[in-house]
Amino acid sequence: xxxxxxxxxxxxxxxxxxxxxxxxxxxxxxxxxxxxxxxxxxxxxxxxxxxxxxxxxxxxxxxxxxxxxxxxxxxxxxxxxxxxxxxxxxxxxxxxxxxxxxxxxxxxxxxxxxxxxxxxxxxxxxxxxxxxxxxxxxxxxxxxxx
Numbered sequence: 001x002x003x004x005x006x007x008x009x010x011x012x013x014x015x016x017x018x019x020x021x022x023x024x025x026x027x028x029x030x031x032x033x034x035x036x037x038x039x040x041x042x043x044x045x046x047x048x049x050x051x052x053x054x055x056x057x058x059x060x061x062x063x064x065x066x067x068x069x070x071x072x073x074x075x076x077x078x079x080x081x082x083x084x085x086x087x088x089x090x091x092x093x094x095x096x097x098x099x100x101x102x103x104x105x106x107x108x109x110x111x112x113x114x115x116x117x118x119x120x121x122x123x124x125x126x127x128x129x130x131x132x133x134x135x136x137x138x139x140x141x142x143x144x145x146x
Contacts, residue, residue: 009097009106016065019092024074027067028133030095033109034061035143062117062137063095069122069132079116079136088115093138111140 014030015023038056067075081089093114097106117139122132 010100011097013098013100013102015096015098017094017096018075018078019094021074021078021091024072027065029066030063032061032063032137033095033143035059036061060140060143062139063093063111064118064135064137066133066135069134075116075136076119079119082115090115093140108146110144110146111138112142112144114138114140 014027016027016030017023036059038059040054040056042052042054044050044052078089078091081087090113093111094108095111096108098104099106115138116136118135118137120135122134124132
């Protein structure tokens with residue numbers, strides 16, 4: 001039986017939905033959706049020739065988002081909550097890969113217990129005409145692809 005070829009999805013047509021905030025910014029880049037299972041080396045007594053590899057701790061990388069600076073403040077206020085209260089405001093965040101019609105989705109990654117852990121303002125330079133881009137990193141505890 002031949003496997004039917006499918007065209008890969010495009011990486012430019014996506015949106016971010018933050019539980020409680022909705023779709024709040026026009027993000028231009030998303031990087032770092034990664035999960036890694038560490039390996040634990042295990043030697044069994046009497047079997048010096050082999051090292052068994054067992055699954056260890058699961059580690060999720062932070063997701064870094066870049067977006068154009070506007071007067072929209074909801075993402076900044078979410079980050080500020082953690083700074084002011086020393087208590088992180090955990091939310092579910094969904095990264096949604098959209099179909100070309102912009103109405104339906106191919107798939108989504110849900111990031112559970114997510115909170116903003118890093119923010120960087122735009123680089124300002126009077127000698128250029130670039131768009132002012134801010135960065136936000138989100139830390140999360142669990143990932144689901146649906």
